Amino acid sequence: xxxxxxxxxxxxxxxxxxxxENINYSIGKRQLLKNISCQFDKGKRYCVIGPNGAGxxxxxxxxHGLIKPDxxxxxxxxxxxxxxIKYQAMVFQRPVMLRRNxxxxxxxxxxxxxxxxxxxxxxxxxxxxxxGLLDQAKQPARQLSLGQQQRLAIARALAIQPxxxxxxxxxxxxxxxxxxxxxxxxxQISNDGVTIIMTTHDLGQAKRIGEEILFMFRxxxxxxxxxxxxxxxxxxxxxxxxxxxxxxxxxRRPDGDNVQIKYKPITINKTNI
Amino acid sequence: xxxxxxxxxxxxxxxxxxxxxxxxFAEPVKFxxxxxxxxxQNSGFFDYILPIYHKKNGIDIHVVAVGTGAAIxxxxxxxxxxxxVHHKASEIDFITEGFGIKRFDLxxxxxIIIGHKDDPANIKNxxxxxDVFKKIANGKHIFISRGDNSGTYKKEIELWQIxxxxxxFNNPKWYQATGSGMGxxxxxxTSMNGYILSDRATWLSFANKGDLTILYAxxxxxxxxxxxILVNKDKHPHIKSIAGQDFIDxxxxxxxxxxxxxxxxxxxxxxxxxxxxxxxx
Amino acid sequence: xxxxxxxxxxxxxxxLQLDADLFEIMILSLKVSLSALFIATxxxxxxxxxxxxxxxxxxxxxxxxxxxxxxxPPVVVGLFVYLMLSRNGxxxxxxxxxxxxxxxxxxxxxxxxxIAALTRQVTEELYNEYxxxxxxxxxSQFRRFTAVLFDARYKLLTAILAGFGRASAEVGAVMIxxxxxxxxxxxxxxxxxxxxSKGELATAIGLGLILITMAAIINLLIYFIxxxxxxxxxx
Numbered sequence: 187x188x189x190x191x192x193x194x195x196x197x198x199x200x201x202x203x204x205x206x207e208n209i210n211y212s213i214g215k216r217q218l219l220k221n222i223s224c225q226f227d228k229g230k231r232y233c234v235i236g237p238n239g240a241g242x243x244x245x246x247x248x249x250h251g252l253i254k255p256d257x258x259x260x261x262x263x264x265x266x267x268x269x270x271i272k273y274q275a276m277v278f279q280r281p282v283m284l285r286r287n288x289x290x291x292x293x294x295x296x297x298x299x300x301x302x303x304x305x306x307x308x309x310x311x312x313x314x315x316x317x318g319l320l321d322q323a324k325q326p327a328r329q330l331s332l333g334q335q336q337r338l339a340i341a342r343a344l345a346i347q348p349x350x351x352x353x354x355x356x357x358x359x360x361x362x363x364x365x366x367x368x369x370x371x372x373x374q375i376s377n378d379g380v381t382i383i384m385t386t387h388d389l390g391q392a393k394r395i396g397e398e399i400l401f402m403f404r405x406x407x408x409x410x411x412x413x414x415x416x417x418x419x420x421x422x423x424x425x426x427x428x429x430x431x432x433x434x435x436x437x438r439r440p441d442g443d444n445v446q447i448k449y450k451p452i453t454i455n456k457t458n459i
Numbered sequence: 460x461x462x463x464x465x466x467x468x469x470x471x472x473x474x475x476x477x478x479x480x481x482x483x484f485a486e487p488v489k490f491x492x493x494x495x496x497x498x499x500q501n502s503g504f505f506d507y508i509l510p511i512y513h514k515k516n517g518i519d520i521h522v523v524a525v526g527t528g529a530a531i532x533x534x535x536x537x538x539x540x541x542x543x544v545h546h547k548a549s550e551i552d553f554i555t556e557g558f559g560i561k562r563f564d565l566x567x568x569x570x571i572i573i574g575h576k577d578d579p580a581n582i583k584n585x586x587x588x589x590d591v592f593k594k595i596a597n598g599k600h601i602f603i604s605r606g607d608n609s610g611t612y613k614k615e616i617e618l619w620q621i622x623x624x625x626x627x628f629n630n631p632k633w634y635q636a637t638g639s640g641m642g643x644x645x646x647x648x649t650s651m652n653g654y655i656l657s658d659r660a661t662w663l664s665f666a667n668k669g670d671l672t673i674l675y676a677x678x679x680x681x682x683x684x685x686x687x688i689l690v691n692k693d694k695h696p697h698i699k700s701i702a703g704q705d706f707i708d709x710x711x712x713x714x715x716x717x718x719x720x721x722x723x724x725x726x727x728x729x730x731x732x733x734x735x736x737x738x739x740x
Numbered sequence: 741x742x743x744x745x746x747x748x749x750x751x752x753x754x755x756l757q758l759d760a761d762l763f764e765i766m767i768l769s770l771k772v773s774l775s776a777l778f779i780a781t782x783x784x785x786x787x788x789x790x791x792x793x794x795x796x797x798x799x800x801x802x803x804x805x806x807x808x809x810x811x812x813p814p815v816v817v818g819l820f821v822y823l824m825l826s827r828n829g830x831x832x833x834x835x836x837x838x839x840x841x842x843x844x845x846x847x848x849x850x851x852x853x854x855i856a857a858l859t860r861q862v863t864e865e866l867y868n869e870y871x872x873x874x875x876x877x878x879x880s881q882f883r884r885f886t887a888v889l890f891d892a893r894y895k896l897l898t899a900i901l902a903g904f905g906r907a908s909a910e911v912g913a914v915m916i917x918x919x920x921x922x923x924x925x926x927x928x929x930x931x932x933x934x935x936x937s938k939g940e941l942a943t944a945i946g947l948g949l950i951l952i953t954m955a956a957i958i959n960l961l962i963y964f965i966x967x968x969x970x971x972x973x974x975x
Contacts, residue, residue, distance in 0.1 A: 250876065252872060252875060252876065269878065271875070271876070271878045272878045274876075275876070275877075276876045278872070278873065278876075282869065282870060282872070282873035284870070284887065284891055285891040286891070294877075294887065295877050298874075298877050298878055298879045298883055299877075299878060342877075346877070346878075492838060497937060501934070501937060501938045505922075506922070519924075521838060521919070521921040521924055522921060522922065523838060523919035523920070523921060524919075524920065525919075536826045536827055536828040536829075537826075537827035537828060537832070538826050538827050538828075538832075538837050538838070640937050641937070642936065642937030642938050642939055643936065643937050645939060646936070646937075646939060646941075649939075664938065665938065665939040666938060666939040666940040666941075666943075667939030667940070667941055668939070695827060697827065697835070
């Protein structure tokens, strides 16, 4: 991509690492994030994995600033800066495009960031080329295929030259060829120095892309480790079961005499299916 | 918030412009307003007589035609300069209450009873109007009443009283109150083939007569007098009394009275002038 | 059946003669309703979209009020405006009663709620869809607002057309505050009412057909413009 711009941006206003300390978040009575503490360093690719309802999406939205924690601390580097969201970008599970053509969608993002008009043309052309959407520049964005729209969302995110890119299950609704294209893009972006935090259902994807894995379960981070270590030798029982694909069969039950309730595998027999 | 404030300011600005343009009407006397009745207007009277006056004096006359009661209200509120209706008792009240100073007789015609040409109640051969009403009530023939505040309705009620009948007692099915204008009521009478009291001018100029025709006329008590009153400037200083009085004077003059007499529809005269410059109370 | 045939016939006859009086009435009808539409839109759209986007206490109450106001009978609005503009009333000094201005004021009151309510609905749908993404892009409240309005512009057209429909079809308000004065405040709807009261049913229906045609043309025109803009402008 040859983005001299991005590197300069990062150096001047670097906002990473991001530190979370004892973050809690609830909606009504349900606590969705429990005592989250972790750190995200500059330039890495993080994959947050876990079953549905683990809180992966909530974690991303919280880091991005879309929701505020009930308690705990969230600290960026250079925290005193205004409007930290301008150094970040997020790609949602389903792309949200304005009812305009591809070009204008990206143009809108750039105008919001007050990027001068002269610079916009080359930026938009660059990101459209990278994501392979140059031919679709004048097409209504909502008429593109889902995969194309997701790439457009990534193009839009790139155009604003973020330091950190959040991605919430970006390929969940895409077919394998589209998924492949997106994964290539992600690697490319990461190589240019952008920090990536991504959630995924797909263990294979986590293995392919993640440098560091966070495993979440019921609102907590159960394990955070380097990808290789995590997949070879998971420490946490639940993580182990998840990797094996057994986690579905784990149910809450009291641990014998121990009052503490733990998750344990149950035996599958005809009576309890 | 920007869009809201800008748009509201623009809208208020436009409204102000419109109001200012509306205000310019109010300054030099370009027109006067008459509150009159729909029956008078629908007969075509104003369409005929106003151009004649306009040729002489160049002042526009705006006629607001509503029910008699509404017309009186408009005049009381000062929303009209002149009141021209046909219910003497109400007009006298108007003067007594101080809303007008002088009342003038202008012209007259009569009320008539209209009904289906087959005349099931046989009111064609009646001694007088009370006989007519008795026949209709006793035979329970459909009768359409105005049921509003109009001169016609007030006349109708007077006539029922003279005949000693209360037509609305027990809400009988044959007595239908429309609460509408003369024309609308005649439309209903046409479709229901009912009897109805109407002023002659409206009936002669009415286009939807259906199978109805004039069945009874001529009783003295069916006399329909039109009166004209200038609204009292003391009550409403903005009243265009000079222009208004000029119009009234012209109507009462030989010229005006002759013009009224000359107004014919299908060779039938609709209004008989009986105006005198002398105020008649 | 005969009446209806007569009426259609009458409509053609009236129109082909293009009587100067009829023309004057048609033009005045358009002037009044379009002016009211113009003003009402400027008031209603900001209100409707603001209610859609901003969360404030009493928001539900405003939404319900808008819905209730949509159902205001035109006659009632006419009476209210009459009381305001009557010489006896608070704004009588402006001398606005029985002028086209009064008719415009009444119609603005009549159609603002429906335009506002429809604007709110359209805006809210789009806003809910866009909001999070636009926040993520760093757009200010104002910019999110304008993006939604811009993208909803064709749906908002429907709201505007609904307002126009209500204005051009109503007779109760304009009759009371306008007075149906010949050459001054006589519009299509009041003419129709008057012809009916004269028993001239065919003429009344004929005028009605002409009125419907006028409204249809306006609708088509506005729609056509929107469609053209969509095809040849940006999407």
